Amino acid sequence: MVPRKSPKLDKAQVVEAALRLLNEVGLEGLSLRLIAKELDVQAPALYWHFKNKQDLLDEMATEMMRRMAADWAGMPSGGDEGADWHEAFRARMRGLREHLLRYRDGAKVYSGTHFTDLSYAAPMEANLRMLTAAGFSSAGAARAWFTAYSYTIGYVIEEQATGGGGAEGARGAGGGQGYDLDARAERLAGYPLAVEAGWEMFRDQGRGFDVGLEAVLVGISVTLRGSGGS
Template identity: 35%
Template sequence: MAGSRSPRLSRESVMRAALQLLGEVGIDGLSTRRLAERLGVQSPTLYWHFRNKGELLAAMAEAIMRERHRQPLPAPGQSWQAWFIANAHSFRQALLEYRDGARLHAGTRPRGEVFGDVEAKLGVLVDAGFAPAQAIELLLAVSRFVVGWVLEEQAAPAAAPVTGEAPDAARYPLAAQGWAALAEESADQVFDRQLRLFVAGAEAMAGQSRGAG
């Protein structure tokens, strides 16, 4: 059995080919059969490197985060709030760089060395006054917000990535007014403002954690 492993392939080369194929056919078209054809091997050969498709998808998602998502700790003098917002922007951009990037990432969980990045981020928030459980909740909440936001962006028409079709102003005047205001801004601007809602709520939560109650 060992002799059947293709000398041309490695775990890395399989994963890189899968990322390239993702860009061409999307996640729905990404199959082990198609990937094997791209690599010039039989499908069972891939299982020398990845036990199943789920493991391959998880490795692809980790590669995108490792290479496209910058995860620096706050610069000297930078507030946790500014770092938190910048980090979320970077996460969003990393997902947007790949076709179906958000769908690929959705459902993944930290594992292995990824916990080192998580621990460093938790340390920043704990130093800012959050309890460890609160810090985890905040990271989880913003992560799911970003993934959900990008899922919508990658599924929406390019012409209206945030608001879509405007409501009838005569029947829905409040909605129409809000839609019109959002339509004047870019998706980046709306995303940034909504991130700041997280920060505002988190600041109140951190204050409570330091209180007597």
């Protein structure tokens, strides 16, 4: 039997419920059936909007991008006269991290998905123009943006996997929650440098992100600014 579309349910409602539930159950626990229960509809009603979970994840990632784009639109451009492209770039990557941390497993949801509209296009164009105005070639700007973008998403995936992220992450919680660094140190007692590395990598992850981002930006400036990007 073909399910009938509910006039009271639209795609935006489903996505909003999915993002809300994501913080409660995480990516693995999220299902169309659970979302249907949250919305007080039968599960088949959701299939009018999403044929499977991946379709839903694509729309969730797109909604996350829409919200980020709204924030990025108000940020200064490093291409403006007298402006610092480094600081503009830092602000965008910090903003990306903050948005991903608003959701449990937010970086996993966001990575590897396909945007369902062109909401990403205007901010991407603006960010690339920022870099080309600062002396990057178009290829160098593309590589620079993708490098920092990939660093940020990968960092947050690891941060959330070790308990340092999620809905609490954007409110300033330190990294390493749920990851017992003392127990790790005991297991690695014969490897003092590995123990020290754990304290550096898994504690105060906000500071760690900024340190790593600065290394990425310095590398980008040295190797890609003014180059062909290859």
